[in-house]
Amino acid sequence: MKPYFKALIITFITGLVYFPEVHAQNLLDLQGWTIGTGSSGIFTANGLDSENSREWGEGPRGERTILWKASPDGNVDGDGGWNSLFFAISNANMYRFAVWIKKTNSLDGTTYFGCQNVRYLDGSNNDNAYFLERKLPEINKWYLLIGYIHASNDESLVNYGGVYDGTTGAKVGTATDFKFKPGAVNTNHRTYLFYDPNVNDRQFFYAPRVDLVNGNEPTIASLLGLQGVSGDMAYFPGKVGIKTSVPGDYELAVKGKIRAQEIKVEGGIWPDYVFAKSYELPVLSETEKFIRENGHLPGVPAAAEVKANGINIGDMNTKLLQKIEELTLHLIRQQKEIDQLKKRK
Structure with a gap:
């Protein structure tokens, strides 16, 4: 099993209609x-005013809040939603x-979520x-839709x-x-909401937002409201980035320094196999030759590789212990040879 890190993240969540730090x-x-119908503020209604209304309802976290409601008229065209001002x-x-x-009642029609003045990533x-x-995947269920525009x-x-x-x-779908x-x-x-022929359908929108990713x-x-949080424990359903929006292949990515009282690395094969009778201890002359040719120990990454890719702490500690155990066996063998030489004098 490959070593991995366990991280305990402490947080405090305040349940508001709009979290202050989110807003x-x-x-x-x-x-x-x-409250009202049709366009309002920066939001220009898509479809008829009668298909666009804002009313009190129940938000994603069960809070009472103002929702934008799309109500199709059956003409199978624009059935509600908005274009914001630029x-x-x-x-x-x-x-x-x-x-x-x-979405409620049925999954008829199509949900759109977009932007303008952009190109594909290619x-x-x-x-x-x-x-x-x-x-959407299901009716009668709130979903948070997320999209990114890159530089x-x-x-x-x-x-x-x-x-x-x-x-x-x-995360139940891609974008x-x-x-x-x-x-x-x-x-x-x-x-x-577009192309919905069902006049009994409704689609609700809530908390539109745009953030600079910095x-x-x-x-x-935090946008999700961390459903299932209790006490001092926080569950993050996806990858987490701290001061980075691109965690990549890592479950937790931190751009900066980390200070902790304890970090535990679990799993991995501990190198006790070095002490097995079947283990072939490297010959020192071959190790010396490898060092002259490569500038580092066998099985240990070179400085350039570490600079480019970093190191896996669990793997590196295992490798270093292997080298220490090999060195210990060489010292024991050397000490026996010294003792034999002393006896011959």
Whole structure:
């Protein structure tokens, strides 16, 4: 079993309609998010005014809050949702888009969530960009939709967006990331219900937001409200980045220093096999030759490799102990030879 780290993360969660720390950086002006019908504030309604209303309802965490409701009229066209006004961005930065959505009655129609002034990650054009354009996984369930716009010069082809289950926090669907067009100075937030023939269907939207990704944006876990948190324990359903939005292949990625009283590495094969009679102890002359040719011990990564890729602490400690045990056996053998020489005198 490969060694891994266990990390205990202590947090304190306050349940509000909009968490203060979550609301602070939102680039969308929500002052127009008030009871009413049709367009409001920065949000221009998609479809008829009668298909767009804002009313009190139950949010993703069971709180009473104002929801945007899409009510199809049966004409199978735009059935509710919005295009926000364009807002200023820097195309040299990454931005994260989010919105909560719940569909009721049936999964008829298609949910759209998108932006503008972007290209695909490979640089090809897309003048009608959607992070997501499909049906939600289930009815009567809140989902958090996340999409990313990368910097215009970002060469990454990795999509970080997705669909998150509002109850479990699990990532249950993918989303398409984009990058800004060169020279782009603004974009917008847009999400709709389209092509729904069922007049009894409803689609609810909640908490739209856009964040500059700079290490200070709220985590996806905080946007989810960390369902299932109790006491001093926090469950994170996905990968966690601290001061980085790109944890990569790691469950926990930290851009900076870490200080801890204890770190426990579990698993791995401990090198007691060095003391087995069947173990072939390296010949010192061969080790010397390897060092002359390579500049480091056999089985140990070179300095350049460590600089480029770092080290696995568990693997490295195992390897260092193996070398210590081999050295101990050489010293024992050498001491026996010295004792034999002394006896001959």
